Every structure is written in structure tokens, then in C-alpha cells.
Amino acid sequence: MSESVPEFAVVGRVNMGKSAVIATLLEIDDNELIRVSPTPGETTRAQAHKVVFGKKECVRFIDTPGFSRPVEAMREIQGMHGEGTPGRDTLRRFVKEKGGDFADEKRLLEPLLDGAGVLYVVDPGKPLRDDFLAEMEILRWTGRPRLALMNVREAAPPGQKEQWREKLGSAFNLVRTFNAHRAKYEQRLLLMKALLEIEERHRGMLEETISLIELEWDERRNEAAEVVREFLAEALELRVRARIEDKDERMPTRRKQKEDDLRVKYFDRLKKLERGCFGKLLKIYRHHLLKVESGEENFQDIDLESEEVWMKWGLSRGQLTLLAAATGAAGGAVVDISTGGLTHGFGTLLGVLGGAGAAWFKGGMLPDLRVDLKQGVKFSTGETKELVMGPPGNINFPWILLDGVLVRYGRILERAHGRRDIEVLGAPDEEGFTRNFPQERRKLLGKWFVDCAKGNRPVGKDIETKVLWAVEESLGEVGGGK
Numbered sequence: 001m002s003e004s005v006p007e008f009a010v011v012g013r014v015n016m017g018k019s020a021v022i023a024t025l026l027e028i029d030d031n032e033l034i035r036v037s038p039t040p041g042e043t044t045r046a047q048a049h050k051v052v053f054g055k056k057e058c059v060r061f062i063d064t065p066g067f068s069r070p071v072e073a074m075r076e077i078q079g080m081h082g083e084g085t086p087g088r089d090t091l092r093r094f095v096k097e098k099g100g101d102f103a104d105e106k107r108l109l110e111p112l113l114d115g116a117g118v119l120y121v122v123d124p125g126k127p128l129r130d131d132f133l134a135e136m137e138i139l140r141w142t143g144r145p146r147l148a149l150m151n152v153r154e155a156a157p158p159g160q161k162e163q164w165r166e167k168l169g170s171a172f173n174l175v176r177t178f179n180a181h182r183a184k185y186e187q188r189l190l191l192m193k194a195l196l197e198i199e200e201r202h203r204g205m206l207e208e209t210i211s212l213i214e215l216e217w218d219e220r221r222n223e224a225a226e227v228v229r230e231f232l233a234e235a236l237e238l239r240v241r242a243r244i245e246d247k248d249e250r251m252p253t254r255r256k257q258k259e260d261d262l263r264v265k266y267f268d269r270l271k272k273l274e275r276g277c278f279g280k281l282l283k284i285y286r287h288h289l290l291k292v293e294s295g296e297e298n299f300q301d302i303d304l305e306s307e308e309v310w311m312k313w314g315l316s317r318g319q320l321t322l323l324a325a326a327t328g329a330a331g332g333a334v335v336d337i338s339t340g341g342l343t344h345g346f347g348t349l350l351g352v353l354g355g356a357g358a359a360w361f362k363g364g365m366l367p368d369l370r371v372d373l374k375q376g377v378k379f380s381t382g383e384t385k386e387l388v389m390g391p392p393g394n395i396n397f398p399w400i401l402l403d404g405v406l407v408r409y410g411r412i413l414e415r416a417h418g419r420r421d422i423e424v425l426g427a428p429d430e431e432g433f434t435r436n437f438p439q440e441r442r443k444l445l446g447k448w449f450v451d452c453a454k455g456n457r458p459v460g461k462d463i464e465t466k467v468l469w470a471v472e473e474s475l476g477e478v479g480g481g482k
């Protein structure tokens with residue numbers, strides 16, 4: 001007995017969100033696999049959805065068409081049974097003899113008669129009418145463990161939810177709320193734990209399933225942390241190059257054009273890296289309808305030139321100043337050989353804090369977004385000269401990037417798989433997280449950022465692992481903090 005796979009049939013009235021509940025619970029956002037639709041009667045057959053870890057099936061949910069004529073079915077069953085409370089035998093007879101007239105009821109009762117537990121989905125926004133009471137009664141007759149799920153879609157009139165709760169409380173072993181459009185990991189896990197409470201028979205299997213779900217969630221976060229760390233490193237190491245001809249050197253307008261083109265190229269490449277990072281995160285969290293880009297040219301990447309972004313994301317001025325001191329970056333202003341100006345690059349900016357390069361620190365004004373010609377003009381072999389650009393000359397840059405990732409990671413975790421609308425992962429108007437990092441974490445990341453930005457990523461060193469943990473911890477805070 002204990003080795004058989006626990007099975008739960010998701011039942012309820014048509015269009016109550018039964019399929020959406022399964023889709024969210026099992027993280028299936030593919031309409032081909034689970035049809036979720038505003039048209040009532042979309043699910044026409046009982047369909048099993050398996051939870052598989054490794055190759056082992058752990059639990060099975062059966063999506064059903066739902067009740068369509070519960071009051072008539074109830075009367076029919078009572079009529080067949082006569083005096084007293086009908087049980088499984090009468091229900092079996094009903095399915096066999098009257099299944100033709102009650103096709104939907106037959107399909108949903110079959111798995112229950114085969115031993116599945118009941119997951120009854122209702123929307124307490126709907127008035128509690130007789131037909132719902134008939135459904136509850138029939139489900140009670142199955143004698144199977146029963147969990148009622150209130151999938152609250154719209155606000156119910158005052159008192160109605162309580163009315164539902166009371167009725168459900170008397171006909172079901174357990175009543176829980178679960179919003180198929182909003183439930184996140186915690187709610188999904190709670191629902192699995194609730195199943196454990198009602199289904200004693202399968203305790204071992206369900207307990208194992210729950211710990212596998214928890215383990216897998218941690219693994220995903222670990223994988224996500226690796227993706228984020230690699231993105232940050234690649235973004236900071238990113239350089240774009242262009243050849244400089246003699247003509248460019250002679251004509252300042254040509255030279256400037258070259259620089260402008262290169263700057264555009266730099267931000268394009270950065271956006272590509274960013275999109276790649278989110279693409280991987282969406283895959284880890286099994287989203288297909290949540291998109292990084294809309295297919296058009298209006299991908300809302302982190303708008304580095306928006307003042308707002310610099311206000312809500314990244315570290316505060318005080319934190320940056322502290323960080324500059326703590327990471328002991330190279331001191332002294334450096335005159336850029338190509339422009340004759342002061343470079344604001346990583347390391348060098350830290351060195352000139354308080355000087356000209358730190359102007360924006362004073363007034364909270366829009367910081368210098370210039371992409372540095374940090375390495376200036378390089379002479380390769382022979383006569384060829386190269387312009388090299390990247391990264392932006394502001395020590396807050398990696399923190400802004402990281403906040404952009406964290407805020408959108410939060411959006412990924414919030415998205416329920418039961419939804420069927422396409423959503424574009426834009427630039428959410430939310431506060432960042434890095435400002436609330438513990439100082440130790442800021443110091444660790446700050447040091448690593450500077451190394452990466454200088455092109456000296458400490459590959460193979462301890463700090464790389466520590467950075468991975470720090471990112472993982474940060475992702476965990478995003479997931480748990482809201």
C-alpha cells in the first residue's frame with residue numbers, strides 16, 4: 001500500500017479554476033499540457049498529471065471536467081440507494097448504470113472510486129447555492145480524504161467567505177485557501193503539506209515528495225546564483241573595441257563618432273548579456289509565458305540613463321564611500337591618454353573620491369554614465385590603434401545591475417504558472433535590495449566587482465565561491481522577503 005502513488009482528483013464546478021490550481025501547483029504554464037481558459041467546460045476528460053523526481057513518480061493529480069448536473073446526480077444516487085447514506089457501492093452502480101446521462105460526474109467519480117483523494121476547488125466569490133451543497137454531499141459519500149480549496153478570484157460580499165468556510169468545514173477534512181493566479185512557492189508547499197495531513201495512508205510517500213520539492217527549490221536557487229554571478233562577471237569584464245585610423249585621429253568629429261558608435265555597441269552587448277541571464281533564470285523556474293522581451297524593440301532593459309533607476313537601485317552614497325575605503329582601490333587620478341580628461345573608471349574613481357570624479361556624490365545628481373575609455377588607445381602590432389570601452393565609470397554600476405536582477409528575480413518567483421497571459425519582464429518600479437545587504441556582503445561583492453571590472457576576475461580563488469554564496473543568500477532573501 002505504502003508504495004503506491006498517492007493520487008488526488010481535482011474536482012469542482014466548471015470554470016472554478018481546477019486546471020489553474022494544478023498548473024500552478026505543478027508549475028506547468030503550457031496550455032497544451034493543461035488547458036486553463038475562461039470558457040467553461042474546457043477540460044473534457046480526466047487527465048493525470050504526475051509529479052516526478054528523478055524517474056520516480058511521487059504523486060499524481062487528476063484534472064477532471066467538473067460537476068455539471070450535481071443536484072440531479074445527487075437525487076439519482078439517493079434514489080438508487082434508498083434509505084440512509086449512500087456509499088461507494090451505490091456510487092459505483094451510479095457510474096455504471098447512469099454514466100451515460102451523467103458523463104462529467106462519471107469522469108470525476110471514477111478516480112475517486114479507484115482510491116484518489118479529493119481536492120475540491122471552489123470560488124467563494126460565488127454565492128453558496130444548492131448545487132454546491134449537492135457537490136459536497138456527493139463527495140462526502142465517496143468516503144475519500146477530502147481537502148477543500150478556496151480559490152478566491154474576486155472579492156466576495158461580506159460574510160460569504162465565512163459561510164463557505166463553515167459549510168466546507170463540515171463536509172471536508174481540511175479547508176485551505178489557494179489563489180491559482182498568485183500562489184508562490186510557500187503556498188504550493190503548504191498545499192502539499194495539507195495533502196499530507198488528510199492522506200494518512202500515503203504519509204511516507206508524501207513526506208518524501210515534500211522534502212524533494214524543498215531540495216529541488218534550493219538546487220534551483222543555487223543554479224540561479226551561478227547564472228547571476230556569471231552575468232555580473234561577464235558584464236564587468238565586457239569590453240568593446242574599434243580600430244582607429246589615422247583619419248580618425250586627425251578629425252575630432254570622426255573620432256567622436258567612433259566613440260559614440262562604440263558606446264552604443266557596448267550597451268547593446270550589455271543588454272544581450274542581461275537578456276541571456278534572464279532567459280536562463282526563466283528556464284530554471286520553468287516559465288514560458290513570462291518573457292524577457294516582447295519580440296518588438298521595446299524590451300525594457302535596465303535603463304541606465306534613467307535618473308529614477310539610479311535613485312532606487314544600487315548603494316547609497318554613504319555606502320559607496322565606505323566601500324571605496326574598505327576595498328582600498330588604486331588611488332590617484334589618472335589622465336586618460338586618449339581624451340586628456342580624467343578617467344572615472346573602476347579603481348580610479350575610487351581614488352578620486354572627493355575630487356572632480358565624485359561630483360555626483362554631492363547632490364544625488366545623475367551620475368556620470370560615460371563608458372570609460374578606460375584602457376584608452378591601445379597600440380597593437382604595427383600601426384593599428386584600438387579604442388577600448390567599458391565598463392561605465394561609476395562604482396555603483398554593478399550594484400545597479402545586481403538590483404535589476406534581484407528585483408526581476410522576485411517577479412519570476414511571483415509569477416504563478418496557472419496564468420495564461422503573456423507577461424514581459426520589464427523594469428519593475430521597486431526598491432532594490434543591495435542597500436539592505438549586510439556590510440560584510442557589500443565588502444565581499446565590492447571587492448570582487450572591482451577585480452572583475454579591472455579584468456582580473458579571481459577565477460579559482462576562494463572569493464569566487466564566497467561570491468556565489470553571497471548571491472545565493474541574496475536570492476533567498478528576495479524569495480522569502482515578500
Ligand SMILES: Nc1nc2c(ncn2[C@@H]2O[C@H](COP(=O)(O)OP(=O)(O)OP(=O)(O)O)[C@@H](O)[C@H]2O)c(=O)[nH]1
Pocket residue numbers: 013014015016017018019020021035036037038039040041042043044064065066151152153178179180181182418419420
Ligand atoms: N483572477 C483569477 N482567475 C483565475 C484564478 N484561477 C482560475 N482563474 C481563471 O478562471 C478561468 C477558469 O479557469 P480553469 O482553470 O480553466 O477552470 P476549470 O475549473 O479547470 O474549468 P473547466 O475545465 O472548464 O471546468 C480561467 O480564465 C482562469 O484564468 C485565480 O486564482 N484568479
Ligand SMILES: [Mg+2]
Pocket residue numbers: 018019020035036042043063064
Ligand atoms: Mg479545467
